[in-house]
Amino acid sequence: MYSVAIEDYLKSIWKLGSKDVGTQELASHLDIKPASVTKMILRLTEMGLVDHTPYKGASLTRRGELEALSVVRRHRLLETFLSQTLGLARDELHVEAERLEHALSKELEAAIAEYLGNPTRDPHGHPIPGPNGELYEETDLPLSDSPINMTLTVMQVPDNDSNILSWLENNNIYPGTKLKIISRDDFDGGINVRIGLSKIRISSSIASLVKISFEE
Amino acid sequence: MYSVAIEDYLKSIWKLGSKDVGTQELASHLDIKPASVTKMILRLTEMGLVDHTPYKGASLTRRGELEALSVVRRHRLLETFLSQTLGLARDELHVEAERLEHALSKELEAAIAEYLGNPTRDPHGHPIPGPNGELYEETDLPLSDSPINMTLTVMQVPDNDSNILSWLENNNIYPGTKLKIISRDDFDGGINVRIGLSKIRISSSIASLVKISFEE
DNA sequence: TATAAAGTTTAGCCAAGGCTAAACTCATTG
DNA sequence: CAATGAGTTTAGCCTTGGCTAAACTTTATA
Numbered sequence: 485m486y487s488v489a490i491e492d493y494l495k496s497i498w499k500l501g502s503k504d505v506g507t508q509e510l511a512s513h514l515d516i517k518p519a520s521v522t523k524m525i526l527r528l529t530e531m532g533l534v535d536h537t538p539y540k541g542a543s544l545t546r547r548g549e550l551e552a553l554s555v556v557r558r559h560r561l562l563e564t565f566l567s568q569t570l571g572l573a574r575d576e577l578h579v580e581a582e583r584l585e586h587a588l589s590k591e592l593e594a595a596i597a598e599y600l601g602n603p604t605r606d607p608h609g610h611p612i613p614g615p616n617g618e619l620y621e622e623t624d625l626p627l628s629d630s631p632i633n634m635t636l637t638v639m640q641v642p643d644n645d646s647n648i649l650s651w652l653e654n655n656n657i658y659p660g661t662k663l664k665i666i667s668r669d670d671f672d673g674g675i676n677v678r679i680g681l682s683k684i685r686i687s688s689s690i691a692s693l694v695k696i697s698f699e700e
Numbered sequence: 701m702y703s704v705a706i707e708d709y710l711k712s713i714w715k716l717g718s719k720d721v722g723t724q725e726l727a728s729h730l731d732i733k734p735a736s737v738t739k740m741i742l743r744l745t746e747m748g749l750v751d752h753t754p755y756k757g758a759s760l761t762r763r764g765e766l767e768a769l770s771v772v773r774r775h776r777l778l779e780t781f782l783s784q785t786l787g788l789a790r791d792e793l794h795v796e797a798e799r800l801e802h803a804l805s806k807e808l809e810a811a812i813a814e815y816l817g818n819p820t821r822d823p824h825g826h827p828i829p830g831p832n833g834e835l836y837e838e839t840d841l842p843l844s845d846s847p848i849n850m851t852l853t854v855m856q857v858p859d860n861d862s863n864i865l866s867w868l869e870n871n872n873i874y875p876g877t878k879l880k881i882i883s884r885d886d887f888d889g890g891i892n893v894r895i896g897l898s899k900i901r902i903s904s905s906i907a908s909l910v911k912i913s914f915e916e
Numbered sequence: 917t918a919t920a921a922a923g924t925t926t927a928g929c930c931a932a933g934g935c936t937a938a939a940c941t942c943a944t945t946g
Numbered sequence: 947c948a949a950t951g952a953g954t955t956t957a958g959c960c961t962t963g964g965c966t967a968a969a970c971t972t973t974a975t976a
Contacts, residue, residue, distance in 0.1 A: 487932075487933090489932075489933060489934090506953075506954085507953070507954055507955085508952090508953060508954080516933090516934070516935090517934080517935065517936080518953075518954070518955085519934090519935075519936075519937095519954085519955075519956080519957095520933070520934055520935070521954095522954065522955055522956085523933075523934090523955090523956090524932095524933075524934095526955095527932090527933095538941090538954075538955075539940090539941055539942070539953080539954055539955080540954095566808075569785050569815070570808075570811045570812065570815050572811065576807070579805075580805060580807075580808050583803040583805070584800060584803045584804075586803065587799040587800045587802065587803045588800075589795075589796060589799070591792070591796075592782075592786075592796050595786045595788065596786065599785065599786050703962075703963090705962075705963060705964090722923075722924085723923070723924055723925085724922090724923060724924080732963090732964070732965090733964080733965065733966080734923075734924065734925085735924085735925075735926080735927095735964090735965075735966075735967095736963070736964055736965070737924095738924065738925055738926080739925090739926090739963075739964090740962095740963070740964095742925095743962090743963095754924075754925075754971090755923080755924055755925080755970090755971055755972065756924095
């Protein structure tokens with residue numbers, strides 16, 4: 485069993501992408517100082533969870549990646565479970581799962597997955613890694629890059645910003661929502677969309693966090 | 701928010717009774733060394749959670765007691781929740797709740813309590829403290845001290861020993877079970893009981909951990 | 917009542933995981 | 947191509963919460 489701190493580091497590196505992650509980038513993501521990150525990265529390298537090139541950055545080894553996926557799996561299963569059983573709102577899920585994920589045994593993880601019918605998406609539409617780190621190919625596209633005048637299905641909303649999330653919720657945007665882009669504003673990339681009968685404008689920064697697919 | 705370690709100390713002191721708890725007793729309950737306990741007790745005293753008389757023992761202050769009750773509440777709510785939703789067996793509950801209890805926010809605690817209809821007993825029959833530390837009077841009696849030839853209702857089984865617990869379960873002894881003591885063996889205090897159609901013998905050590913009431 | 921045993925505390929060590937301040941690297945860019 | 951500034955690392959410190967070994971109390975017993 486790895487410590488909470490180690491699990492958080494691995495999860496953060498995983499979220500920040502497959503390429504080398506910089507010390508500062510990681511530090512701000514974890515809300516700690518760069519010097520602390522360097523120290524921990526050395527330990528993680530020692531443990532074989534991370535590859536580190538000084539002054540360049542760090543990336544997960546296969547072992548580190550599997551551990552990160554395990555944390556992400558627990559997180560997303562918990563979000564799904566809390567949503568289904570307690571009916572927590574989408575914008576409350578993240579913060580609760582964030583702490584519980586570190587206290588979930590393999591057995592309880594399995595029981596929850598079983599109870600939920602082994603879901604592959606959490607309530608935000610994010611894919612849930614399998615018990616051995618299997619993660620299906622992501623084909624969802626950012627709404628900000630999507631074509632005009634096609635019917636799009638929202639597949640994912642962000643999970644970690646409850647302000648954005650409740651704004652989206654209030655505008656009926658969540659996984660499953662159908663919408664159509666009417667036009668794009670040149671000056672700032674904001675888009676105007678139709679959802680059912682209403683039209684709303686979505687800023688490009690938010691639109692880049694919403695993922696869609698073209699399927700029915 | 702107190703650390704996991706502090707919550708565990710307070711819970712242990714609470715479980716070990718209202719009188720002064722000795723260093724060694726606490727150490728063995730927490731499975732750490734006495735010297736470590738002394739050090740932590742000094743910190744807890746400093747924090748106003750514990751009263752300590754050197755070479756005599758420690759007891760909870762009111763603040764410490766309230767915090768302990770909060771941990772116990774979370775633990776027992778979690779056991780109840782995991783039992784209800786996932787159908788975990790009574791002997792699996794304790795160990796899972798033991799880690800989750802430290803990661804439960806006030807909000808989630810409230811949501812779970814609400815979902816369960818504010819239960820006052822957990823699946824082992826132990827009373828669940830209220831949100832402000834309210835704990836109703838315990839009137840349950842150890843089975844080992846109970847009178848012969850009366851119909852008794854099992855109210856509580858232990859929560860922390862899965863061996864005993866699964867033995868009891870296999871013999872249909874759990875909260876709600878009706879039974880009658882047929883006789884008591886003088887030589888070791890073991891008792892012979894009738895449960896429905898079957899008769900079994902219960903050792904005095906186990907019988908002292910099962911609590912009953914005389915109600916219907 | 918002196919002393920041994922049992923229990924408690926103190927002193928000092930260690931690892932984890934933060935921090936600040938200072939030193940170092942590296943990619944610019946004048 | 948030297949210098950500057952951004953980013954990274956090192957050095958050294960701190961707290962938490964364990965540990966062992968040694969010192970100290972208290973209690974029980976001879």
